[in-house]
Amino acid sequence: MWNERMEERIRQRVAAALWIGVALFVVLSVRLWYLAVLWGEWFRERSERNRVxxxxxxxxxxxxxxxxxxxxxxxxxxxxxxxxxxxxxxxxxxxxxxxxxxxxxxxxxxxxxxxxxxxxxxxxxxxxxxxxxxxxxxxxxxxxxxxxxxxxxxxxxxxxxxxxxxxxxxxxxxxxxxxxxxxxxxxxxxxxxxxxxxxxxxxxxxxxxxxxxxxxxxxxxxxxxxxxxxxxxTLDWELQRACYEALGRRNGVVLVGDPATGEILAFVSKPSFDPNLFSRGLSLKEWLDLLEQKSNPLLARPTQALYPPGSLFKILIALAALEEQVVTSRESFFCPGYLEYGNRKYFCWKRGGHGRVTFEEAIAESCNVVFYTLGLRLGPERIARYARMFGFGQDAHLDLSGVKTGFFPTPEWKRETLKEAWYPGDTMNLSIGQGYLLVTPLEMYLLLCAVANRGKVYDPHVLWRVLDEDGRVVKEVKPSLRRTIALRSQTWDTVIRGMEKVVTQGTGFNCRGLPVRLAAKTGTAQNPHGKEHSWFGGFFPSDRPKFVFLVLVEHGGDGSGEATLVARKVIEWILQNRGA
Amino acid sequence: MMRREHFFVLVTLCLCVLGVIAVYSVDPLRDEGFGPKSFFGRQILWNAVGWALFLLFRFSDFQWLFRRSWLWYLLSVLSLGAVLVFGESDETGARRWLFSRSVQPSEFAKLALLFFLSSYLSTNRDELDFWSLLVKSAFFVAVPTLLVFLQPDLGTALVLGVLWFGALFLGGWHRRKLGLLLGLVAGLSPLSWFIMKDYQRKRILAFLDPWQDPLGSGYNVVQSQIAIGSGGFLGQGWLSGKQTQLRFLPARYTDFIFAAFCEQFGFVGGMVLLTLFILFFWIVLEAAQRVGNLEERFFASLFGILFLFQVGINVGMNLGIAPVTGIPLPFVSYGGSSLLVHLAGAGMIARLIWRTEQEERERWI
Missing domain, CATH: 3.90.1310.10 (Penicillin-binding protein 2a (Domain 2))
Known part of the structure; x- marks a missing residue:
């Protein structure tokens, strides 16, 4: 029924609606405050993320x-x-x-x-x-x-x-x-x-x-x-190139450096690959091809490949034998072409024998019989001690990644790993750089450096200096002496004389007649997979060495062959273009 | 002292001007300049028509509108039916328009229902608070509401439903009856889940946790909150909100224009808008209280309720505290139909204020 009460109620309802509106206003304002002011910063960041x-x-x-x-x-x-x-x-x-x-x-x-x-x-x-x-x-x-x-x-x-x-x-x-x-x-x-x-x-x-x-x-x-x-x-690009070309189609290693500073001047590994391919992005097929090539072009041979050093190792035996006075420079030996030990014959590389040879001639001729004898006189422990002194099997501290170390066998190692005793035959094999011994070319290079520098070995390095954007030098690598091997000076003299004779009258005949005094040693590494690897390493001028070089030619035959020919080209190039 | 009517006109005018400013700021075609090619140009044209209607109703007696309320009711039902048959769809696939997307009959249905309800209840004033009238009025409201719902336009359907409930509330129905009704609606609303369209369900879920899927269903809500939040206290300045200018904010000139406004003018700008809204509402309801005629009191207070509900839902969804429904912000959102309806209504309210002021003055004399 329509009456006063109803009319009053309607009036109240309108008033109530007004307050509902005010309440809503308050709620919306508070929420607006909450979003825009309290959380404004957070939302602004969201907005940035939206648009940037x-x-x-x-x-x-x-x-x-x-x-x-x-x-x-x-x-x-x-x-x-x-x-x-x-x-x-x-x-x-x-x-x-x-x-x-x-x-x-x-x-x-x-x-x-x-x-x-x-x-x-x-x-x-x-x-x-x-x-x-x-x-x-x-x-x-x-x-x-x-x-x-x-x-x-x-x-x-x-x-x-x-x-x-x-x-x-x-x-x-x-x-x-x-x-x-x-x-x-x-x-x-x-x-x-x-x-x-x-x-x-x-x-x-x-x-x-x-x-x-x-x-x-x-x-x-x-x-x-x-x-x-x-x-x-420190690399000398033209020399590097000359070394690379000197190897020709052969696979192998050429290292050239300065023994007085440790600088590496040439670092060649063959076969090689073209790193430009990687910048372009290799296809899967190209990559697999590279990986599967038998000759393994991705392997940095100077630092990552292991070889037996062959006769190059005789340098260390000679040094040790002289220093330990198990031999004198005047002693002479007789080589019938073999050495009989126990009931086995250990042959020299020259089947007919070298006949009577002096110690220095033995180096020059690389006579195995003499070095068998010296090895036996020294014994494996002493050989191992000298090898350690010269850094074999230890970190070479070269500033490249992936540098490996060789393997130097000892009687303890053989007992523990092969469960076998060390026989004198093992010592004789070790004395001529065969058997269990494995080295990286870099290790042999460092041995040559040690001889050239008469015991002072500097860390080999390839970095000379660091330049900033404007070409200013911000860092320069100074020669860093790694070790001093204190041997008597006659020891050094005798071995170096022997190494000079390698060239003038011995196995290094391919390098004869160069207008520089050259001390070097050949090596032949027996290789179960095929033809021997051929080593040749040395330094010149031998009285004040400025260059140490090492050449390894894979499957190059014996040491007086391929490696010496490559080395000769390298040395001639250096003498002609860099002087010595 | 300023007369109430003038104050009311000023508030309405401010809302319209801010609306044009807001539409301009988000107008992708603003380089087209004034005129029907750009959005803000069209908004200005609609404003011109709307203010003409405002003046028309301000200076003429609109009693005839009440007398023919049945006609308006039938016309709106017919046009809503026509929308379902001949109507044109928008991007979401909903059919809401007639006459090549120029007329949105559901907007006019709001006004028609306003007249119908105030006239119907006041002529049946003896039956107010009776169940029978409640049921009868429910039926009359249900017809257009259902038609709108089928478009589908959940938001406007909701507005019409709320209009009916507001009528019962203002019509003095007993608290218990209203409570019972509310309880019924609350109890049945979970069932509506099953008749909702998929996108509508997603909107509800997105409302509950928009950050669950910020790039999908929660996108609107999230971007709108980011816009408001990054506006900060003073805003990023006119035309420089990144959310708005780089179009991360969806429905920038209609549903989410409040967020676009707040990004540019900040908390302060938002408060100015909200204050104008509450002032508008306040004046309208005050007018409803002062007016002597029951029919007009119903009309004015229902108009206020209609206005308040739309503002509440729209701003609420911009602020992330109400679900996303396509309800425009009165006077501010881009869109002719809504603007015309609200300006026409405001014109009538202005006349009521003017008349009550006259009457009061005469009483004093």
Whole structure:
């Protein structure tokens, strides 16, 4: 019924509605305060994340120079085609790119970063020009420069310089904290790997503002990638090249260095590979081909391959025998072509025998019988002690990654591992550098350095100095004395005289007649897989040595053959071009 | 002292001006300038028409509208039916428009129902608080509500439903009856889950936890909160909110215009808008209290309730405390139908204020 009470109630209801409105106003205001003021900062950051996209650009690596300033490795610009997803129709753009370039293209469509697809990599300049000319028709497509590593005559110094590649998932896990990203390049071997921290530069970035559809509105800022340091190596590029060419089609090693400082001047390993292939990005097939080649071109032979040293090891035996006074320089021996021990005959390499030889002649002729005798006089423990003194089986402290150490057998080792006693026959094999003994070419090179320098051994190194962006020297590697082997000076004199006779009247006859006093030793490493490996190593001028060299030719036959021929070319080149 | 009517006109005008400013700021076609090509140009044109209606109703007696309320009711039901048959769809697939997307009959249905309810209840004032009238009015409201629901336009259907409940509340129905009704609705609402469309269910879920799926169903809510939040206290300045300008904010000129406004003008700007809204509501309800005629009192207070509910739901969803339903912000959101309806209604309220002021003055004299 309509009455006063009802009318009053309606009036009250209107008033109530008013207060409901006020309450709502308060609730909305509080919420607005909460969002805009209390949490404003947090939301602003969200908004930033919404609109700003950061694309990181590959870092530039520093250059690598040789000691005379020849650039061996540098980053050169390559071009890739990037498509910004969402900025236009993908299919249409790809169709037009095909039209513009006038050929059918298989696009890689690799997602480099969220919202960025790489359409094509390694564009030719011609293609770049075509794309730029038609950029109006290609919305969302941009040509981006990226660095690629370029090596001068890649194969010549590949095992020393190494190569770079995309960082692997395992490396990323280990190095993630150091700022490596998915697409980054990293040194994989050699100098590139060992000096990664110097060579790696600063990454660049491009920050772009995008709208809700991912379209790029504007580029906010851009920092181009930079490198920080370049390296100058002790390597002499022309010499390296000469050594590489001297090996010709043979596989093997050439090492040349300065014994007074430890500087490595040439570091050749053959067969080699072209590290430029890695910068381009190897196909799986190319990579498998490289891995499966029997000759193993990826192996840095001077530091990673193990060989028996053969007669080159007699240098150590001779030093030890003289120093331990189990022989004098005047003692003479008789070589009938074999040595009988127990009821076995141990043969000299010269089946007819050397007849009567002095100690120095024994070095020159590399007479096995004499060294069997000396080995037996010394015994395995003393030989092992001298080997340790000269650093065999120990870290060579060379500034390259992946450097291996050889293996030096001892009676304890044989007892523990082979469960067999050490026989005098083992000692005799060891004395001529055969049997269980394995060395890296670098270890033999260091032995030669020790002799050349009369006991003072400097750490071998390939880095000379570190240069900053403007070419200023920020760090220089000083010679660092690793060990001093204190032998009597007659010991050194006698062995060096013997080594001179190797050239003048012994097995090193291929190097006879060079206008320099040369001390060297040949070696023949028996090889169960085929023809012997041929060694030749020494130094010159022998009275004040400036160059130590070591040549190994795989399957080169005996030591007086291939290796000496290679060495002769190297020495002649040095005498002609660098003086001695 | 300023007369109440003038103050009311000022508040309404401020809302409309801020609306145009807001629409301009999010207008992707603003370079087209004034005129029907740009959104803000069209909003200005609608404002011109709307204010013409405002003046029309301010200066003419609109009693005839009440007398023909049945006609408006039938017309709106018919046009809503026509929408379902001939209507044009929008991007979401809902049919809401007639005449090549220029007229949204559901907006006009709000006004028609307003007249119908106030006239129907006041003519049946003897039966107020009776179950029979409640059921009959429920039936009359249910018809257009169902038609709107079928479009589907959950938001407007909700508005019509709330209008009916508001009518019962303002019509003095006993608290127990209203409580029972509310209880019934609350008890049955879980069942509505089964008749909801998939996108509607997603919206409800997104409302409960938008950050669950910030790029999918929660996108609107999340982006709107980011916009409001990043506006901070003073805002990022006109035309410079990144959320808005880079179009991360969806439905920038309609449903989420409040968020776009707040990103640019901050907490302060938002409070200005909210204050204008509450002032508008306050004046309308005060007018309802002063007016002598029951029919007009119902009309004014229901108009206030309609306004309040739309503001509450719209701002609430912008702030993430109400589910996303396509309810425009009165006077501010881009859209002709809504603007015309609200300006016409405001014109009538202005007349009521003016008349009660006249009457009061005469009483004093």
């Amino acid at each position: 996209r950061v694309v990181f650009l590959e870092t530039l690596r520093g250059n690598i120079y040789d000691r005379r300033g020849v650039c061996l490795a540098e980053d050169v610009p390559r071009f890739r085609l990037v498509f910004l997803v969402g900025s236009s129709d993908e299919e249409l753009v790809m169709k037009r790119v095909r039209e513009v370039l006038g050929r059918d293209i298989a696009f890689s469509l690799r997602e480099r970063a969220p919202g960025e697809l790489v359409l094509l990599e390694d564009l030719s300049l011609e293609d770049v020009v075509k794309i730029e000319e038609n950029s109006e028709r290609l919305p969302g497509v941009l040509v981006e420069a990226y660095p690629a590593r370029k090596y001068r005559d890649g194969e010549v110094a590949a095992s020393l310089l190494g190569y770079v590649g995309k960082v692997s998932p395992e490396e990323l896990k280990a190095l993630g904290k150091m700022g490596y990203r998915n697409e980054d390049r990293i040194g994989k071997s050699g100098v590139e790997s060992f000096y990664e921290s110097f060579l790696r530069g600063e990454e660049g970035y491009r920050r772009v503002e995008v709208d809700a559809l991912g379209r790029v509105v504007q580029v906010l800022d851009f920092r181009s990638p930079r490198f920080r340091y370049s390296l100058q190596l």
